[in-house]
Amino acid sequence: MKTEHVMISVAIAAALATLPSLVLASSSSAALAGINTAEAPRVTQTVDNRVVSALSNTHLSLLDKVTPTSAVADATPMNHMQLVLQRSALRTTALNQLIATQHDPSSSKFHQWVTPAEFGKAFGVSDADISAVTAWLTSQGFKVNGVLPNRTQIDFSGTAGQVRQAFHTQESHYVVNQKSHIANTGDISIPTALRSVVVGVAGLNDFRPQPLHQQPQIAQFNGASQRFKIQQSAKTASVSGGPKPMVNFEGGQRGFVPYDMQTIYNTAPLYVQGLTGKGITIALVEDQDMDVSDWPNFVSQFGLGGYGGTFTQFQPLLSPDTGNCTDPGGNNPDGESIETVLDSEYSTAMAPGASIWVATCSDTGSNNFFGGVFTAASNLINGASRPNIISASYGYGEGFTDAASKTAIDLMWAQADAEGISVFVSSGDSGSNPSFNGSIINGVPAIDANSFGSSANNTAVGGSDTADVLDGTSSKYFNTTLNAVYGSAKSYVPEITWNQSCGNTRAAKDLINASGLQFCKNALIYDPNGDYVTSESGSGGASSVVAKPSWQRVVRGAAKDQSRDLPDVSLFAGSYGGYSWVILCTGAYPCTANFASPVVLEGGTSLSSPMFAGIQALIDQGLSSAGGSVDQGNAAPTLYELARNEYGGTTGSAPSTLAACNANNGTKGTSKCVFYNITDGGNSTQCIELLSENEVTPDCYFYGTINNFEGFFGPVKVGLTSSNATKYNSTTAAYAAQAGWSFANGLGSVNATNLLSAWKSFNGL
Incomplete structure (x- = not known):
């Protein structure tokens, strides 16, 4: 010694x-x-x-x-x-x-x-x-x-x-x-x-960040109904089987395509102006490759080939290289990552002229215990050639993160911000705790925040759902027949919080005219085995580690806490009952003309984040074309300032635009809105406690017991996520949507064309 x-x-x-x-x-x-x-x-x-x-x-x-x-x-x-x-x-x-x-x-x-x-x-x-x-x-x-x-x-x-x-x-x-x-x-x-x-x-x-997508579904198109019939779950799914849907759609499922997302979020007018993302690089950080034939198939199938976008899949290395990034493999139909396919295709869907970098590093090939997603992002940010934008569709709760790992994540995103890189991170797919994608919240506090996205230097993207199905207004917002690029959306569509559980207050109101809690109690009567129990929903929550940045305090609805709160914004991620999805072109199921062969249907906040990254690419090109910087750094500070103009600040009377820009208005009076304020629904989802293991699940309001819950031994208590385990209402539910900012949807979704105009004004262009 x-x-x-x-x-x-x-x-x-x-x-x-x-x-x-x-x-x-x-x-x-x-x-x-x-x-x-x-x-x-x-x-x-x-x-x-x-x-x-x-x-x-x-x-x-x-x-x-x-x-x-x-x-x-x-x-x-x-x-x-x-x-x-x-x-x-x-x-x-x-x-x-x-x-x-x-x-x-x-x-x-x-x-x-x-x-x-x-x-x-x-x-x-x-x-x-x-x-x-x-x-x-x-x-x-x-x-x-x-x-x-x-x-x-x-x-x-x-x-x-x-x-x-x-x-x-x-x-x-x-x-x-x-x-x-x-x-x-x-x-x-x-x-x-x-x-x-x-x-x-x-x-x-x-304990690595996990992909935040729903279980992929394989579906066959029916030309007569213009809908898809789900045949089976895709073998390439990285999450478990999931619950049975609480409702059945006899006419089949709806498959959204790039045209639909471009129409709903109003990116199409920007393409006419030549703003397609050209000259902007979007890096998607992943831990597994994709079949490189997927992307050109997707671009061709959906009419995006004329915009000049490019695709590159590679391992980002440091110079001099530390050897910390090795090829994870998967560049084939059987081994590819659905997550990687989703990220690359739907960032392109919104920014068809952008350069797409799929940056992959192996989790296990080099025994890197911290994970390939972090390595890929860190190497890009510290490298000689850096992207303008990074999207990371991965996450896990802060409760699953040690102090050193959390510090490393936050240092990484702060460095990216200082370098001008805009970082978008999915908020999560399991309600108030993002660690349970594909499973059910249990055994830890039911309220947590995505550790990968709770930095003050990134923008967290949550999940929304279109309200037309529950409203019965689909014919108002969608054509019954698909167009030449397989789209059907007519305009913006009212949005609610994405929540597939019985805690979905909008579904409870529309289907049985009751509260979410009563909806869950009724489901337990008709479903004593708990087949419909799920935590699948867009995620939100308060960080227990990161302090609230000053820019998050300025807008109406901001939580009166001292924490960095998620999400910041939301885009479409999925639908109640599994009715609406987006279509992927994969190696195993390539897209063919008129969908003659089966396709993969997907969703999750892993869709929301790369789509917002694509919108940011349009913003970057537009600002650069107007004489501004091509790089914007973290988008969130600007987004909150713009939202304050629309929703009002934390004091004083609300401006008229707060009500006018409510997502429930659809196209009525919202043509000048930058944000669509999603005020309906919430992401309080189901949580369980295993009685046979003396398990404790804090922040869960229990309303019943399941005796034969599949996959678990012995009786299981079932409840809804709540900030008060002894009381459940709209105030304690984790979390309810509201006017202004909310834990359910952040600032809401965006009109991309109006967002660019407002951003130009903010930057003095």
């Missing part, structure tokens, strides 16, 4: 001797002019492995109630972990101030963006402190693969045994929700001398 201590001291001394004692973050960048983040090294003591400190919240607290099945063997490789570094208070404040001015049209730094190298030099950790940390990692036997340009991440590899020895925590096997996982059993400890510059290690567990 003494010998090791001496060796570490010598290594650090040698590293520090080659660096100046004071690091000045200066740059020729206009964004950084006048910003001085000079600071002395914070590692000032000799690193002694005998003097250690624990780093709080560096293991998953939800595992404290789970008994590990066995220890991970010491020889198990743990590659490309990320040592997450803590920037100083000085540099954190300076970064936040810079980002605020980058979004302020009155500032000289408005839209003055930085490069990864400039970001790292000004806002990362000093060279001296990085050298001290890397020297210690090397002394523990780890291989340091590289320091990212942002200087807040060190990529390193080793074994489970080295992790145990260096960080004083055991890697163990767990089973959670019937799935096997690896995680550290307790918080990590590091030498006290390094504590001020180390947040923790991302990659000690394999």
